[in-house]
Amino acid sequence: MRVLAAMSGGVDSAVAAARAVEAGHQVTGVHLALSRTPGTLRTGARGCCTIEDSRDAWRAAEKLGIPYYVWDFSERFQEDVVEDFISEYAAGRTPNPCMRCNEKIKFAALLEKALALGFDAVCTGHYAKVVQDENGHKELHRAADWAKDQSYVLGVLTAEQLDHAIFPLAETPSKAEVRAEAEARGLSVANKPDSHDICFIPDGDTRGWLEDHMELNPGRIVDSEGDELGEHRGAQAYTVGQRKGLRIGTPAPDGKPRFVLEIRPKSNEVVVGPEALLSIDVMEGIRPSWAGLPPVEVQNMTDDDETSERFDVQVQVRAHGDPADAVAWLTRPDGEERLNVRLCEAQRGVAPGQTMVVYQGTRVLGQATIDAAYADRQTAVAGAH
Structure with missing residues (x-):
């Protein structure tokens, strides 16, 4: 296959590209320039997508002997990630910009361009797994290393995107093994620290950044x-x-x-x-999407149905949070789909704007943006006042 390897400049994407080459694919590396002024993005141990990252990606591609390009996605990043971040905060919600980046940039915009150029798939260094069921349908699952699992931030992927996604690190038992492999391959990023936090807020001061970008x-x-x-x-x-x-x-x-x-x-x-009033056991999500086929209960809905049958799930509301047992169902008030979740045990500190990703075992069913989170015995905490 012709594979486009998204190379962030980190060790994971470099090893993923190396494994794609080793698997016999015709691989081309690409680094996404997400800012017209990359010097304003975080650098060093806390960064991603900076000038130094593009150089690290180039060195890895050169070591692997594959073509390498830098694509300017800064305009799309500004519109789909940065502006969305601002508008969500303006609406009283707490957004996840990394989720939007994966959805809008790394798999929508990148995959769209890759397919237009004749590539068959996009390869990334995410720790997640694509599984094909007995009928040939693709499913998204957790990676073998749950400590590094990144299926949460990929919960926004659609069935079509899964058909063209390759995650070579899916079965890797630990990050230490990835680093050891990178060192054995002579990749200079073998010991490069992981990136953290929001790349377009250089000093990590979200409040200060918002004060500069909105009234x-x-x-x-x-x-x-x-x-x-x-x-x-x-x-x-x-x-x-x-x-x-x-x-x-x-x-x-x-x-x-x-x-x-x-x-x-x-x-x-x-x-x-008081802290006790942060406890919620019901969440309502807007703009739901399914990572592959929807649950049977949703598939069985007819055009006249306003609600689906309920189905058991585990729900996760943070990238590194623990999944919680819950019951979910889909509704269509006023024709707009909403994913509803009732937790078996209450959780605290869930904010509108966060993404809830629903699982069944290791499989990612889909996701929705939380629009309301509340306890049955209190007024909804919904940012819509």
């Missing part, structure tokens, strides 16, 4: 009863579950710390309260 106006900090407790510098710069930086002068009656319970962008209010 933040002071407003009220209130408790769940609506009583004013203090003033904030801009509601959109807070996240559900936040404890530090609230700057509330008056302590709670019980002396315990307060947490952000809700962001209300329309009234520019931040609602705070």
Whole structure:
């Protein structure tokens, strides 16, 4: 096959490309330039997609003896990831830019261009697995190394994208083995640290970055009863579950710390309260998608059905979070699909804007963006006020 290897400049993508070459594929390496001013992106141990990363990717491609190109995706990245990040915070939600990057850039834009140029598949260094069922349908599964599993951030992939995705690190038992293999192959990135956090926020100060990129106006900090407790510098710069930086002068009656319970962008209010009120057991997600065939219960829905049968799942709301047992079902209020999840045990600190990925065992069923998260006994925490 003709394979386009996405090379970030890290050790995982370099070894993935090497394995694709070893498997006999005709491999071409490509590095995605995601900023017109890459010097503003994070560098060193915390970065990705910087100038130094492009050079590391080039050196790896040269060592492997494969063609190498740098493609300018900075405009798409700005529109689909950075602007989305800003608009989600403006709406009082907490987005996951890495999820959007995988969805919109690394598999939508990149795969679209790859197929147009005659490539058969895109290869990446993600730790995840594509499995073909007995009927030839592709499924997305967790990697062998659960500690490094990245199936969560790939939960946005569609059946068509899975048909053209290759993850050579799927069965690798540990990151240490990948590094050892890179060193044995003579790849200079063998001991390069992993990247972390948000690449387009160089200093890691999300609040400061938002203050520079959107209008933040002071407003009220209130408790769940609506009583004013203090003033904030801009509601959109807070996240559900936040404890530090609230700057509330008056302590709670019980002396315990307060947490952000809700962001209300329309009234520019931040609602705070005790940690116990962060517990939720119901989540409603918008824009659901399926990583392969939908569950049978969803497939069995007719055009007249407004709700599907319920099905057992495990749900994960953070890239490195633990999956939680739950029951899920699809609804179609007003013609718009929503993925609904009821947790078997309550969780805390779930914010609108986060992505919930649903699994059955190791298989990724699909995902949705959380629009509301609440406990049955309290008002919805939904960012829609």
